[in-house]
Amino acid sequence: MPYVMVQIPNTPAPPKSPAPRPVPTSADVARLAGVSRATVSYVLNNTSAVRISEPTRRRVHEAAKELGYVPHAAARSLRAGHSRMVLMPTLPVPAGQRYSQFVHDVQGALSRLDYTVVQYGATGLRGDDAARAWAELRPVAVLVPSPSIGPDGVAVLKRSGVRAVVTLSAAPVEGAHSVFLDHAEVGRRAVDHLYARGRRRIGVVIPEERGMEMFSAPRLAGARDALHGTDATVVPLPLAYTEESAAALVDRWPDLGLDGVFAYNDEYAMLLMRALQDAGVRIPQDAAFIGADDVMPGRLLRPRLSTVRLELPSGRDLAALVDRAVRNPGAPPESHQEYGATVVHRDSS
Amino acid sequence: MPYVMVQIPNTPAPPKSPAPRPVPTSADVARLAGVSRATVSYVLNNTSAVRISEPTRRRVHEAAKELGYVPHAAARSLRAGHSRMVLMPTLPVPAGQRYSQFVHDVQGALSRLDYTVVQYGATGLRGDDAARAWAELRPVAVLVPSPSIGPDGVAVLKRSGVRAVVTLSAAPVEGAHSVFLDHAEVGRRAVDHLYARGRRRIGVVIPEERGMEMFSAPRLAGARDALHGTDATVVPLPLAYTEESAAALVDRWPDLGLDGVFAYNDEYAMLLMRALQDAGVRIPQDAAFIGADDVMPGRLLRPRLSTVRLELPSGRDLAALVDRAVRNPGAPPESHQEYGATVVHRDSS
DNA sequence: TTGAAAGCGGTACCAC
């Protein structure tokens, strides 16, 4: 912006930035090419409704290149009244292997449908404040990968012109399309499995790291649920993702008297399992182990780690859902329940 | 997934979307509150240069809430001439553990400095086209985590008002601040280490997955470099991240006659190492292994995996660099070389 | 204390 330089009285000399040239606009291009802004717009957008002579086209392109002109997306979408941006809030915790892969796939699939995916780092905002922050960007769709939005948040988004809100969560949210991903089911299946294999005192590893509760709490709840009304019990095991923390837990191990462990995910499972093995605990005889998320390293340990795999939609399916919803915002929310959790039984349980 | 509703051509009436109410603007708020748009702006932004009476404030806030008004970020920054958006292009491959953690930290740190981090999924665009796409968003800064931009790209960004371009790469890029992250150094250190421990035929595992070359190529080059002028040789070992691929490589193992392996990263190292162990190859006696990136699971295998750790700047340091650069765009580019690669020697080598 | 109005950068309608 060509700001006025206000000289503050008595200020010696402001650090001489070498007067950054103002950013070129389409008006600059027009001036240089000796045409109007309208013509510039027609040429650069290849507007088919209007024929522009070849020499003019050339002059415009040359002027644009010479100035290093780049159109201003905000101005464009302000005028257009819409954008093709799909917003995905970033998780409040670092993404794991599987989730990174998932986001990557979704991004690719949406790109192919000509959407632009933007992961928005909204650290610090929660609930409806977050929804408001997202709405300020006027995305065409919002893809929420966690149970971090409620009906009010969805309403805010919709009133701001967002044509599709898709949630990935355990419960449908009023007004939003939802892909049913139930982390409780992960815990349920894991602990069912351990129970079926005769385990009765089952430890559930919970990450100590902050922000993880979002996913670990439902997994623990599911675990409890699985044992409801049985003779077996769940013992929560807080664990930080460090070898020290694992060692500390191993020290307490004999007192705990556990014969089975379900860990929040494969990574925590591997950490604790290894520490126990080093202390002479036999897996699975003394303690059966099962993790979650089915990552490769779990298959490489010995014994191979059993795990629960939460199915995620493919990037293509999810992108198609978003696209459908955007094209037809009036349609009733879709609800997809086909993504369940399945036990992958290997040797640790 | 439930099926797409295909609109058949010549369909009489398009499905009547219930006439979505237009998105409320500050003008609507003004109308409802019975004040001018200026007043609305003053109230909602708490402009301190102007005193607005308490009753008016209340009416404005109520009107805004009633309408579900959310300001339009594009309009705002168009008018303001700048934004606080820091753009980070997403990698062309799914992020690994370490990188996810890094991005998360950077995001948090920049948030605390009141920037908004946006990861932009530019799948499909390369080089200067990508730079142009980023420039359209008029971010205040761009953080490029890969060698995917050149001097021209930087120039495009700067001419578009980007005040700071920071690259994380092996070589400084003209006009950009740079944090020196040399993946070749990873390969060099790893192979130096193997050589020092007496290995002379060293396999270098290269991911077969597409898009990975960006990081694997320099690591391989560094490995070659380390053996330049010695009696030892490097043998590239393409490997997909599947147990089948590893098994296939194991089949060829005897013919390869290798006594040391440096793998692209710990994950590939673990995969191959386990497959070899299962085939009776002794680690490190028959083949010494070293990976890269120092992820936790590597410590859990037996023997514990040696690795090379590429130091990354802390989120805080990087955020501070960005902030400094934004505040003082005239300053000469900083170049930070303090992030080297170090061998973490464990039991596999 | 409040309002009128200019203008940020682009697009697209309507004249010429």
Next chain:
DNA sequence: GTGGTACCGCTTTCAA
């Protein structure tokens, strides 16, 4: 074929 111009939503002088 091309140009003039209104307008998208918001902020911020300047005047009342």
